[in-house]
Amino acid sequence: MTALDSRRKQLALFVLCAAVFLDSLDISLLGVSLPSIKSALDLSDGALQWLVSGYTVGYGGFLLLGGRVADQWGRRRTFVVAIAVFVLASALGGLFTDGTLIVATRVLKGISAGFTAPAAMSIITTTFREGSERNRAMGVFAMTGASGYSFGLVLSGVLTEINWRLVFFGPAAIGVIVLLASSNVPADPRRDNRPARRFDLGGALSATVGIMLLVYGLVQAPSWGWSSAAAISTLGAAAALLALFVVIESRHSDPLIPLSIFRSPVLAGANLISVVWAGSTIGWQFIATLYLQETMGYSALQTAFAFLPLGIVIVAVARFASGPLVERWGIRTVATLGMLVQAAGVLMYLAIGLDSSYAALLLPGIIIHGVGNGFVYPTVNIAGVGGVADERQGVASALITASYQVGAGIGVAVLAAVLTATSDGSGVDHYRWAFMVAGLMSVIGLVIAFFGLGRRERPRPADVAVRSSATSGITQDAALSER
Template structure:
């Protein structure tokens, strides 16, 4: 590889990382600004919640469809067009004064992110050769995605101090820069002679998209509705039925949206399961820790955001400088297992919180340890989730691992919100401790899946792994696992 090729690849990686950072950033960017938006637009609490949840539902619901469209229609084309939609929705969100319309722009932005995320990740996996080169690239990609959420909280506070509408216009500016750079540096889509002959799986696409959207929506709403309410049971039941229908359709379709043969690999299947419980633990922990800092310790929203800033910094440092080399040396299973163990330790440290727990004495060390676990786990499960998958299925594999994260985050927050409600006595911190215990147990489950499900042959010799054509077919790659 020439120096020019290497430089162009790095520029491509930078553009794609900026896009996934923006997608993750936008999940939390409204966090601190919500009270200001509520006051300015006279919104109800329900409408305010959907400024956040609308993005999550759109994002999670369209990931599988986005990954398949990227594979069939072209990854570069999908990435650029979805970025245009993201920018337009951001601008409209900053201009509109009607709450319903702003919520609609948030849903639209989530849908756009559901296309850009798998397209960006699959461009990386098809641009960088499998092995150490791809592992390093995915480490950087995962680093920016994981840190985007944490930095979004801080940026939300800073921008809201100036004007709350900047939380909408800010992403639009970044999106325009991504679009301009992407037009130049993202490689063109390769010619696909069989593209016109392939039948798009409309039934699978509808069942998966609506099913996942209902699942995320039900998980978001269930704590407010009550888990045994007709609304919760009906929504989650419909989601389950559609997802079962999706599996049936995929088994019968000649060119399915998600080829079920992908799950013949225990490594890929385990990576997606780990992503679910990892996200449930880390996002659920952050949800409870935020409530604890603000409701018990009296932190302001901006103080809470800065309290979590070290989390993002540690994730960036570990994912960039440690995760890739450790995977190369010790293998996916070892790094994933250690990462889940470290994360569990960081979460379970919060079992010691009290009414006057010192930030420097306990809270900050827990955040740092938790960040180390995050920095090890997130890149590693991404590597495991796309390793050995043929190029024409990289979009779907990327969408699966991202969708697992989104579903896990929804499950984690919903379950832990229910735990807080069930164990709260109106005083003290016992309910927070119960929540941290459940979050820690999720990490322990991830540890067990990593230890027993990722196998013993994840580490491949660098020379063989980086040869063009290695793992050229999905069946061969999966059988190697």
């Protein structure tokens, strides 16, 4: 690889990471500004919730379709169009004064992120060679995603102090910069010799609507009630559609997701770990935020700064430690260690009281939790795309990201239900029960990592050469089934 090739790759990585930073930033950016938006526009609590949930539903629902479109239509083309839609939706959100229209822009931004994320991640995995080069790139990618979420919490407070509309215009400005720099993203290889493929419309529709209903149901179930007709019907419809999706995929000549890729225990294990890991860490953040504000009396901005060390630790560990440790110890060892450390950080919060010390208890728990996150997040992303053919990288990237989104929805919904079921109106025991369940989720992830990721976690040089030169999905599927 020449110095020029290396420079081009680094420029491309910078642009792609800026996009995932933007997607992550927008998830948390509205947090502190919600009361100001509610007051300015006289919004109901339901409309206010959908400013956050609308983005999540759109994002999670369109990931698999976004990944497949990127694989078939072109990754850079998909990336550029999705960023352009994101910019337009952000700008309109800052201009609108009607709550319904603003919610619509949030859903549209989530949908565009559902196309951006798998396109960006698959460009990285097809640009950087599998092995240490890709591991380092994925570490940087994970680092920027984590920093975007953490920075969004703090930036939300700062921008809201000036004008709440800046939480919409700010991402639009960053998106314009990413769009202008997208010429540095490598174009897809020539596709002239590739056979024409039938688009799996049935699979795309059943997966997209099924995941959207699943995320929507998980978001709404705590307010509806888990035994309500609305919750049962929504989650039941989601389950039926996802079952239909599996049937379609098993029979389609060119499925959205070839079920054969799940013959790889590493890929299947990575997606399962992503679900329970996200459920634990996002659920923990949700409960910890409520504890800090409702029991400890923190303001929204104080809460944001309280969690800032979490993002800093994740960035440092993902950037400087996770990649080298994966190369030295392997995916299974690092993922298992990460889940163990995360469980320790979560379970430290069982010691909370009505007036816990931030420096003595809360901050150490946040730091330990962050170390675990820094190990797990990039590692499961590496495992989730390893050994998959280039032409399927978009779908593999979408799948691991969708697992994270679904896990986050499950974690928040389950822990909110635990919190409600165990609350007696006094004390902090209900928070302890919720933290206990979050810790058990991390322990489940630890078990999956140890037993599910297999023994061949580190690609051998010969494997890397074979996988780098492979162009046939059939060849790759066969390689996966042997792992």
